[in-house]
Amino acid sequence: MLPPDPVEEARTHIETIAEELKKDPSLLNDPGIQKSLGVLRNHDPLRFETYLKKCRITTAIKETLLSTLDEAEQITDECIVAEEIPVDIKAEASQIISEGWSFDYIYRVWQSRHLGDGRAGKALIISVGAQSCTNTNGIHVIVNGRRGSGKSDCIDKASELLPPEYLLFGDMSPQAVYYFAQEMPDGAIIAFDDVTFNDAYASVQKRCTTRYQQGAAHRVVLDRGPFTFTTKPRIAFWCTSVDRQFDEQLQDRYFAIDVEDSPDHTAEVISFMKERDAGIDQAVEYRETLICRVIFRDLKSHLFEVVIPFADRITVYDGIEQRGYKILSDMVKAFCAFRYAVRERDDTGRLIAAEKDFEDAKLLFDEAEGHGEEKYTDAEKKVLRALINCGYVATIKNLTDVTELSSTRLRDILNGRGQDDQRRYGLLAKCPHLTVERVSETAHYDPGPGEPTSKMTAHNEYRLDRSFELSDVYNSRIYLENRTDNVACRRVDVAVDVVTIDSGEEVNVDDVVKVRETDDVSSSPSGDVVAASGAQTSQNATSTTSSARSISIESTSTATSGVRQATSTSGEPRIFGLSISYYEDWAKEKGGRLRPKTLAEDGAINEGRAVMALEILKSSYGWTKDDEGYYPPSEEAGD
Known part of the structure; x- marks a missing residue:
């Protein structure tokens, strides 16, 4: 199928809203309409002038519109230049990814720019992780608070860290979501600030959230016949609102967060703003922004099916309904997706969530006081x-x-x-009371x-009603039952042990189970290693995983345990899924030196990632770079 013609799409878009523009010229502020008009002005100027006359646009409004379109093109050009990412930033981002710190790093950067409201920042970031999973329902976030409480800043600071091509932020008509979103990449974010819902907005968002994995369709009839607009898959919505007041179906689709709002917090925020006014290192902030964007782009280049092998041990109490469990489940999968480089896969290629992912998801779910019909602002x-x-x-x-x-x-x-x-x-x-x-x-x-x-x-x-009770303390309604170390629940780890133990001869599954039963499974969580099932196994068993090395950027204190290096089943670290031995062997085959181009010739990774991988080998694994390429510590410079 041929790719869509952007000029034809722009013509169709303007045709569909021509009558509305006649009645309300203020719709020209809509970024989707401006984009379509900009395409027509550059590629079909005659049609552009015809539409302006048809829509009865006055000369004064036309002059303002042309100025706005010129400014938009200039901003776009500046953004394209700004997104040229230096190699050292790509390498640093790749190291963060390879060691499983992606979520923690992005959250730390966000928190350094917005004081407090940690649960809002976590929810916004984790919603992006859910977009890289094929078996999620989507996490859509609404941030609530009174005027001036900082809810808009929550989303503004998160939006800065996203790659610009994945973000649509601003006021728009309900139908513009269809017209504009179909031109965005899969996994885009649509953000609204201070939204007041009406039936049209509610209808559009219900369709988009229901068809999260497939994309929603909108059919219109034009002079040339019927036409269908289709949004891209896995679009997520972020919005702010004074009160989350919309029908139950739409409320059920949003994960709601209240911003912190107290006199003490306000005083702390003012002090924080004064510190930033006194002077911040713009170069450092810009570098952090680029690193976050590289991490997000890498995440969005993957699509995972994530399984939760311990799901049968997740217990929920009354008050958590289906939608609430789906949000929790999506959070677990999203945390796992952010940590894909340090998570195992099963024999079908599915990513396997670890209990650490559940713990972080539960913490966020509880910090936001869960999800349900009677969740009050x-x-x-x-x-x-x-x-x-x-x-x-x-x-x-x-x-x-x-x-x-x-x-x-x-x-x-x-x-x-x-x-x-x-x-x-x-x-x-x-x-109801x-x-x-x-x-x-x-x-x-x-x-x-x-x-x-x-x-x-x-x-x-x-x-x-006098029977109504309002608690000041949220009691968690979710917990993970303790693991029972019997043969039945440990068979999920057999595949890993077969790979570890097998020396080329046939392995009997029952023998493997017996080996597992003799393992020391009573070690503390802090000393455990994540196995293929997501359960934790003894350091004295089959894994030889080393402790995670420190990375070159500052890590948050919350990410110091429970996450191991990206490893094969024998515990060897990996970069972009390839073991260190792979790189060393490939260097030997190439005369002791590796160049990005020769590494990419193997087909396992592209040349861009090859550059990042070699930089990580140099900075973290003792490799050296000279005029002929990169070589491991075992090779002498003159060899």
């Missing part, structure tokens, strides 16, 4: 506590006095602030001459 919790303090019955005036929120803000929280049918999904719709009753009262008083003796007034009373 901080503002909603404030109103519910006020109702309890008012004796479970209160008017707007009562709630205003207790919460110190305005009556308008309280009505938004209780009734919803969305548009169309989405407006109905406030706290009254979310909390909360009801509202219209109460009428008659006031009697001594009238003046000719005045009535009474007056009737009406107001809303909000009633909370």
Whole structure:
């Protein structure tokens, strides 16, 4: 099938929205529409002028539009130049990848630019990992908080670390998601800031999230006949909102995070901002940004099917429904994808998650207080506590006095602030224990001459069921049962042991199981090595894995245990899946020296990765570089 013609796609796009542009010229601010108009201006100027006249664009608006299109082209050109990545940055990123620190490094960089809100940063980053898995449902993140609380900065700082070609950030019409997203690469991120959902936005996002792995289709009828727009697979949504008020189906698709919002945190953020204003090393930040982008691009160049061999030991309590478990499962797979270089594969090539991946996923899931229908925002919790303090019955005036929120803000929280049918999904719709009753009262008083003796007034009373309980502490509803070391559960490790033990002769599976049963399986987690099943095995058993070496960039303290080097089944480190012995043997075959081009001739890795691999060998494994190439420590310079 021929690739799509961008000019024809631009013509089709503008045709579909021409009538809307006539009614509302402000749609010209839409980045998708601007991109299509830019394509037409450069490649079909006659059609460009025709469309502007058809849409009744005035001369003043046209001049502004042309200026905007010129500026957009200049910014695009600058971004293309800026994304030329130096070899040393690629090499450093590759070392981080090969040692399993990808997630930790990106998170540390994000946290150095945004103070606090760690759970929001982790959720945004891990959603990208889920895009590199073929058996995930997608992690879509909504960050909530009052105006000025830092929710937009959470997404801004994460967006800076993404490769620009994978990000669509800004206001757009609902249908523009289809028009623009189909031109983006697989695994793109679409980000909205301070979104207020209406039915059209809700419908588009439901389709895209439902068809996460395949891409969503949108069919329109044009003058030339029917046309179908299709988004790319594995698109993830990031958005911010004051209140996450939309229907249950859409709420169920988003993993919700509240930003930190307290006087103490605000003071800390102001101090943090002052430190940055005093001067930061722009060169260091730019280098870190490029390293993160290289890591993300590498991750997006892979697609994994991830299995969780210990899934039958994951126990969930009441309150975790199917969607909640799917999000947890996707997080486990996403952490595993970030650490693909240090994770084993089964005999069908599937990536095998380790218990470390579950532990990190559970920590993030619990930090965000899980996922469920009755997960309340901080503002909603404030109103519910006020109702309890008012004796479970209160008017707007009562709630205003207790919460110190305005009556308008309280009505938004209780009734919803969305548009169309989405407006109905406030706290009254979310909390089944909360009801509202219209109460009428008659006031009697001594009238003046000719005045009535009474007056009737009406107001809303909000009633909370007295059985309702609101806990200030989130109790985890997920845990991993202890492993039972019997033959049945250890057979999943047989494939690894066969490779390790087999010396060319036939190996009996029962004999292998007996060997496994004699292993010391009671060692502490800190001394364990991750086996093919994701379970941990004794250092004294078949693995000879060495401890992870330190990397050239600073690592976070949370990533110091539970992750081993990328190894074969015998424990030898690997770079891009190839053992150190492979590189040494290949150097011997090539006269003791390796060049990127000769290494790439073998076909195992491309020339770009060959450069990175050789730089890692030089920086971490004692290899030397001279005019003739790279050679291992065992080779003399004159040989």
